[in-house]
Amino acid sequence: MSSEGFDRREFLNFLGVASLSFGTFSSCKTAAVNAVAPPNKTPNFYDRAHTLSLNPSTKDDLLLAQGLSYEVILSYGDKINLAGDEFGSHNDFLAFAPLNDNHTEGVLWVNHEYHHTLFVHGQAIAAQDKTKAQVEKEMGGVGGSLVHIVLNKQGRWQLKLESPYNRRISALTPINFSNNHLIMGTNTALGTLANCAGGMTPYGTILSCEENYDFNYGEVSFADGSRSLVMKAAKDGWERFYAQPPEHYGWVVEINPFTGAAEKLVELGRMAHECATVNVAHDGRLVVYTGDDRAGEHLYKFISDRPGSLKSGTLYVAEFGKGQWIPLDLQQTPILQKHFTTQLELLIRCREAAKIVGATPLDRPEDIEIQPGSNAIFIACSNNIPKGNYFGTLSKVVESDNNPLSLTFSAREWLFGGEQSGIACPDNLAFDSHGNLWVTTDVSETAMHKSPYAAFGNNSLFMIPISGDEAGRPLRMASAPRDAELTGPLFSKDGNTLFLSVQHPGCTASDLKNPTSTWPTGNRAKSSVVAINGFNNIS
Numbered sequence: 001m002s003s004e005g006f007d008r009r010e011f012l013n014f015l016g017v018a019s020l021s022f023g024t025f026s027s028c029k030t031a032a033v034n035a036v037a038p039p040n041k042t043p044n045f046y047d048r049a050h051t052l053s054l055n056p057s058t059k060d061d062l063l064l065a066q067g068l069s070y071e072v073i074l075s076y077g078d079k080i081n082l083a084g085d086e087f088g089s090h091n092d093f094l095a096f097a098p099l100n101d102n103h104t105e106g107v108l109w110v111n112h113e114y115h116h117t118l119f120v121h122g123q124a125i126a127a128q129d130k131t132k133a134q135v136e137k138e139m140g141g142v143g144g145s146l147v148h149i150v151l152n153k154q155g156r157w158q159l160k161l162e163s164p165y166n167r168r169i170s171a172l173t174p175i176n177f178s179n180n181h182l183i184m185g186t187n188t189a190l191g192t193l194a195n196c197a198g199g200m201t202p203y204g205t206i207l208s209c210e211e212n213y214d215f216n217y218g219e220v221s222f223a224d225g226s227r228s229l230v231m232k233a234a235k236d237g238w239e240r241f242y243a244q245p246p247e248h249y250g251w252v253v254e255i256n257p258f259t260g261a262a263e264k265l266v267e268l269g270r271m272a273h274e275c276a277t278v279n280v281a282h283d284g285r286l287v288v289y290t291g292d293d294r295a296g297e298h299l300y301k302f303i304s305d306r307p308g309s310l311k312s313g314t315l316y317v318a319e320f321g322k323g324q325w326i327p328l329d330l331q332q333t334p335i336l337q338k339h340f341t342t343q344l345e346l347l348i349r350c351r352e353a354a355k356i357v358g359a360t361p362l363d364r365p366e367d368i369e370i371q372p373g374s375n376a377i378f379i380a381c382s383n384n385i386p387k388g389n390y391f392g393t394l395s396k397v398v399e400s401d402n403n404p405l406s407l408t409f410s411a412r413e414w415l416f417g418g419e420q421s422g423i424a425c426p427d428n429l430a431f432d433s434h435g436n437l438w439v440t441t442d443v444s445e446t447a448m449h450k451s452p453y454a455a456f457g458n459n460s461l462f463m464i465p466i467s468g469d470e471a472g473r474p475l476r477m478a479s480a481p482r483d484a485e486l487t488g489p490l491f492s493k494d495g496n497t498l499f500l501s502v503q504h505p506g507c508t509a510s511d512l513k514n515p516t517s518t519w520p521t522g523n524r525a526k527s528s529v530v531a532i533n534g535f536n537n538i539s
């Protein structure tokens, strides 16, 4: 890397540093990767991508680097099966369960994170004015979809409408807790919601993460020693007809993509889970990394007791000062016994337990990805605006001895958001077959195009080489329609297709007659899943 500033940051190591918040490294806050100059050598993937990449744009369209093209696979409200079930709202995380060896046919899982009332009902409706049927329509639109897709002879991905695999799981679907745990008197929750990012196990089940669950049924507080309901974030009025305990949400949900069977994995703890990224240890045990996407919350990992199951194991939280994983376990960390009577109580109130053991507060940890061929962990921290971190970071965590079972680690900030890197508020991550890291950005729709985000244009998708002369130099490969964020990046096995969610285009509009986006129909904005093709043209 020729940028002197970047070299210096590359060697910043977080051992001995109390926090990943930017207060510690304020001198680095505005430092970023210098403007990219094309290297003078034989053109490689980066060189070709560099000549094809995009500048920031405010255009209401899904813009792609030259050589790439896309088709919309599914949009909000599309029929997904012969029974008439509809594709849900605000699509996010994507995972692919193959039905053949070359992965040209499979079941795609799609998270449906939340909704905007305007797009569900065609008009804005206040929470107190919604009918039960209107609330049920909103509840039925979140959760997830399973859709059977096929790459046709023309090289385009299409829904197979008649497939028995096509089904919905929503906020109205009963879902059991793992190990039949009783939570607020029952072993069954009503539905899943706030499904943001996720992961996939090596045995092919999907992990879907319930993130901002407090937007629906609020949160519980135990601050005064007794349980109280806090409805501050809940704005949809669902509780008027379906009051559910907040303890039933904030879990990682495991789904069988072929049967739709689902279960909430209590052992992974309860928080605003962004993702659940799985690694496999040398002995076959599973290691799941998950971030709690709220300012000042934490990074966790779960180590299963045995291969092939996430129903028993130990949950740890990261303390970056000494670089250690601290067990959130009543037996292993006895101080927790003063605060929690049972392990289940601790898991429900995971955030409190993390703070008691001294976990490090982070700047909204979002997606986590494991570098192929190594066990290095890349983490997107989106921002922490109250603390002056507007642009976020990408950080790299390396487990001791490069062993995912290790209980110690080192960490450093790897790339800084800012005008020089061109990235603001990183969110989702994915690696391609060349080893490049792909990053989506999530500047909130209300902050976009205003100071300090004006120069960044619409939210985008970037490619960043991890090694070599161009390491850490982002290229903008896609630009989202107005108000939207790009989420759920997922490469096909052959590397030619990137499945991508385009979430909440046009969501700042207050009525449909004055849209702020009309993507992709040219008339009405709709969250949609697209297949971007042509990556083999670049490589």
Ligand code: FEO
Binding pocket: 113, 196, 197, 211, 274, 293, 366, 427
């Ligand atoms: Fe739903 Fe943290 O993004």
Ligand code: CA
Binding pocket: 196, 197, 274, 366, 367, 427, 428, 487
């Ligand atoms: Ca996200």
Ligand code: CA
Binding pocket: 367, 368, 369, 428, 429, 430
């Ligand atoms: Ca990811």
Ligand code: CA
Binding pocket: 366, 382, 427, 442
């Ligand atoms: Ca986000």
